[in-house]
Amino acid sequence: MVSTWAGVPQVDGCIDGDRLIARFSQPAELAFDKHGSLFVADSFNHVIRKISSDGKVAIVTGVPGTAGSADGSNGHARYSILTVSPSVPMVLWWLWTHIMS
16 A cells, blocks of 8 residues: 655645645655665755654755755755765765766
């Protein structure tokens, strides 16, 4: 059986908080860290989101709805196409082959 663990099916958005009220826009890739947190490449929002083991959703990096190509700390970094790697914690793969961690 397949069920929704976080977000609301067919309702796009970018809302943090409890996993049951969170909103995503085309989540693409998933990876767990060693602490049980799930990282989501929220591709149409251009951000990486973290769902903690207690079910809280938060933006880790990127600016919702703002695509681009800029290095920087959270609030300044911009991404066009995102993915996360299950083998390397918090690696973002950018279409233009820039790798950040």
